[in-house]
Amino acid sequence: MREEAILRTIYDPAHRAHPYALYDQLRQVPVRWQEDGPHEAGTYVVSTYREIAALMHDPRISSDLRKGAQSGGPRTPAAPYTFINLDPPEHDRLRRLAMRHFGPPERSDYLERLRPDIERIAARLADGLQGERTIDLVSRFAYPLPVTVICTILGVPHEDQAQFHLWADALVEGVGSNAPEARARRLEASLALNRYMAELVERRRKQPTDDMLSCMATDAGPEGRMDDPYLVATAALLLVAGHETTVNLIANGALTLLRHPSILERLRHEPDLVVCAVEEILRYEPPVQLLANRTTLDDVSIAGTTIPKGVLVTFALAAGNRDPLRFRDPGRFDPERPENAHLGFGGGNHYCFGAPLARIEGQIALRELVRRLQGPRLVVDPPPYRPSPVLRGPQQLLVEVDGVHPT
Amino acid sequence: MSTAFGDDKRILIVGASLAGLRAAETLRAEGFRGRVTIVGDEPDEPYDRPPLSKGVIAGRFPAAHTALPRCEPLRDVEWRLGVAATGLDALAKRVLLLDGQSIEFDRLLIATGARARPWRDPSQAKLDGVFTLRGRADAERLHARLAAHPNRVVVIGAGFMGSEIASSCRELGLAVTVIERGPAPLSGALGGVVAERAGALQRDHGVDLRCYTTVDALEGDAEGRLRRVRLSDGSALDADVAVVALGAVRNTEWLRGSGLAAGEFGVACDAGCRAIALNFIVTDDFFVAGDVARFPHPLYRHQFLALEHWSNAIEQAAIAAHNMICAPANRRPHLAVPAFWSSQFGVNIKSVGVPSAADEVFIAQGSLAAGRFVAVYGKEGRVVAAVTFNQGRWIEFYQRLIESAAPFPPEASAADRPTPSAPIPVAFPDPTAVAHEATAILTGYDATDRRVQWIPRRRAAPAHGAVNPR
Incomplete structure (x- = not known):
């Protein structure tokens, strides 16, 4: 394979099940130019832990698609960028206005209050598996859990949730694809979702409930409230980012545990080990493998390479997570790994907004599966994967079980 | 092993x-x-210890939870x-x-x-209502008194400890006066430019901040309770609590x-x-x-x-x-770059390097006026420190600039770099104002009996006792 085409190979769906040898190859040069990839113009790929960590904290690296080397598609004042694709100070203000209603310091207890709800949802989904011998864990468990949770957080009525799945699917299938049809589908879904969210914001403003969207729509805080287009776009972002990634976390986690039966068995007796197991899954099989929306605002010299100003930079998180200079025996799945400061949630000012929620969901979901499934084993290994190389996870995860324990 | x-x-x-x-x-x-x-x-x-001056004295959680x-x-x-x-x-x-x-x-x-550092006058220090804060027991005592709604708290010294205590008092809705000898809070640690912003922060949060002022005396009543704090400008404050925060x-x-x-x-x-x-x-x-x-x-x-x-x-x-x-x-050398954080008046402050080693400061990101910024400190053309207000995510980048002796002002073109921007004098207070107490002398004449001996320096009591160590 040509040195400049490793990333293209990673993007090739044929390699979706086994990308890590390619990531090892990528890491041979910490920072290097790759043709194609997320964008026809090519990208610098950063693949070693230290260099990724450094550049995620480097203010010369921009996430603002308006300054970007990568075209972000048409944007209008009615559908503006969200904080994931903006720089400070805009990014900081919008993220703050969303975080006010999600976590510390203003709402430190919110996620803990949600925990019993999430446990109930997980238990109910597991109840629904009783009596079956062959189960697709993605469609029956990994997918409905986070989508139900994020709909609760955003205050999306139950009857609308099915439509939500469709939009979210269309949005995610397009990620990492340059095909015009995929882009068109993505745009269409995004417009439909935004229209829906705009209506929901109006409804919640008139009749606020205890959810995050109501809080954002009626915010009377010292910094004021997000303008409606931002509010709508942010809600759509939280929906997509808040469940697609978690689906993959749960599915990758279940797959990894099924491939490591002794650890799965240990979890039965030591359920608290699930906390570290989720961290190790985030390192070993990260749901977000690549961050491909950064642009240099200046020439940036790192690891013997100068990345010129104005080019696309891709952080290969999945490669950094297996960097032997940072993690001993990186190819081994070890829930007791010390100092597991993985890159699974990114880092710097764009560090995953929903990380604390994802952790809770991942822990609850895997604990429930371990407790409830009797003698689970993989039917197909590797399982079929979703097309995206960026948000990577199984399309379907068939397991055979001897039964499902009652609650 | x-x-x-x-x-x-x-x-x-x-x-x-x-x-x-x-x-x-x-x-x-x-x-x-x-x-x-x-x-x-x-x-x-x-x-x-860090939670003592924050959550513990503000009553958010008990001192016993700091193990x-x-x-x-x-x-x-x-x-x-x-x-x-x-x-x-x-x-x-x-x-x-x-x-x-x-x-x-x-x-x-x-x-x-x-x-x-105790209050210089032991009899005044003994007054009921006069506190220092270092340990758990101090924090428990101070918390109990603050929870009883004193009429006014006087914080003597606006270093990090004093500023955090004032912040916790405001969180409790208490009236607070902060007495600071220098031009602004934190000026000894962060220099005048950034300290001015820290002063604005205190005033915005309702602190009665008195700079260029020291405390002449703490006055009590017949029962030995603190009643009044007499200031160097000739004025006096009625107060039932005074916290001495003059360093360690x-x-x-x-x-x-x-x-x-x-x-x-x-x-x-x-x-x-x-x-x-x-x-x-x-x-x-x-x-x-x-x-x-x-x-x-x-x-x-x-x-x-x-x-x-x-x-x-x-x-x-x-x-x-x-x-x-x-x-x-x-054996390994201890080479860590100095770093610390503070949390006060809703602002997360982080520092890396040694700001007081600098003679110039430069706002590299954000803005002082908005209260969200990265200040980079330089000395003779190299970066020696950085301080962030609510911008802590960037601190690692600036730590690397310090470690690599990067040129000052830094060339980094951050998205939120203010324009125009240029280094300005950092404005640290005169260090000679700090009293030095210890010294060493040489004794003996031969190489065999030549010795170094430590002696306490005899010195006059300072004019204004509120020595604010840097």
Whole structure:
């Protein structure tokens, strides 16, 4: 394979099940130019832990698609960028206005209050598996859990949730694809979702409930409230980012545990080990493998390479997570790994907004599966994967079980 | 696993706080199986101090919830808590305790930290309502008094401790006056440019901030309760609580006469944390870590730094413990870049490097007026420090600039770099205003009897007692 085409190979769906040898190859040069990839113009790929960590904290690296080397598609004042694709100070203000209603310091207890709800949802989904011998864990468990949770957080009525799945699917299938049809589908879904969210914001403003969207729509805080287009776009972002990634976390986690039966068995007796197991899954099989929306605002010299100003930079998180200079025996799945400061949630000012929620969901979901499934084993290994190389996870995860324990 | 320092050896750690605990954990984690004893003058097992001036005195959680987590179980460590060390017999390798007992050792770690600088007038300091804050017991007492809704709290000194206390008082809705000798809060640590922003922050949050002012006297009533605080500008404040926040005094008195270079500025040690004797010869069996240590830092021209930073205590203690038990060839230097944080008035402040080493400052990101910024500090064309207000995510980048002696002003073209921007004088207060107390003299004439001797400097009482140490 040509040195400049490793990333293209990673993007090739044929390699979706086994990308890590390619990531090892990528890491041979910490920072290097790759043709194609997320964008026809090519990208610098950063693949070693230290260099990724450094550049995620480097203010010369921009996430603002308006300054970007990568075209972000048409944007209008009615559908503006969200904080994931903006720089400070805009990014900081919008993220703050969303975080006010999600976590510390203003709402430190919110996620803990949600925990019993999430446990109930997980238990109910597991109840629904009783009596079956062959189960697709993605469609029956990994997918409905986070989508139900994020709909609760955003205050999306139950009857609308099915439509939500469709939009979210269309949005995610397009990620990492340059095909015009995929882009068109993505745009269409995004417009439909935004229209829906705009209506929901109006409804919640008139009749606020205890959810995050109501809080954002009626915010009377010292910094004021997000303008409606931002509010709508942010809600759509939280929906997509808040469940697609978690689906993959749960599915990758279940797959990894099924491939490591002794650890799965240990979890039965030591359920608290699930906390570290989720961290190790985030390192070993990260749901977000690549961050491909950064642009240099200046020439940036790192690891013997100068990345010129104005080019696309891709952080290969999945490669950094297996960097032997940072993690001993990186190819081994070890829930007791010390100092597991993985890159699974990114880092710097764009560090995953929903990380604390994802952790809770991942822990609850895997604990429930371990407790409830009797003698689970993989039917197909590797399982079929979703097309995206960026948000990577199984399309379907068939397991055979001897039964499902009652609650 | 076994260590070069044999399992028949005895290690004594004097100081049972963050550094002492971290050292003991490192000794065990690295396989030292010999005897480890920890002596501490407080009755509690090691606890975390930063929350005391924040959540604890504001009543968000009790002081008992500040116990430090353990990285090692330390079941086989002997704890001698509630008893202070009073002396060191370096020749006999023995530490004397307040209860008359003594403990022999093969190697010693000095981690006695610092204590709150007391109010200069002992009779005024005894008034009911006058507090200092350093330990858990101090925080419990202060919290109880603040929870009883005093009419006015006067905080004497606007360093980090004083500013955080004022912030907690405002969180409780209490009326607060802050008395600061310098031009603004935190000016000794961060320089006048950034300190001005810290002052605006206090005023925005309803603090009655009095700069260029010191306290002449604390006045009580017949029952010995604080009633009034008399200021250097001739005015007086009615107040029922005063918190003296004039910095810390390092706990080195017990080392007088030990032959170690110990004094007001701490215990001098080399980069490997080995204590330096008064004659400037490095010792083999005495180590130092934490707030009490004074060590040379290569990034700052090998000047001796004495840092009262949480992260320094942890990093230095781990290095000291490692060096105590490893083979000499495997010793490591303590090279961590100084760093600390503070939380006050809803703002997260982070600092990396040594701001007071700078003569110019440059706003590299954000804006001072908006209260969200990265200030980069420079000296002679190189970056020596950075301070962030609510922009802590970037601090690692600036730490690397410091480590690599990057040119100042930095060229980084951040998205939120203000325009126009240019370095301006950093405006630190005159350091000669700080009183220096300890000094050393040479005695003897021959090389065989030439000695260095520590003497306390006799000095007149300062005109305004509120000495605000940098």
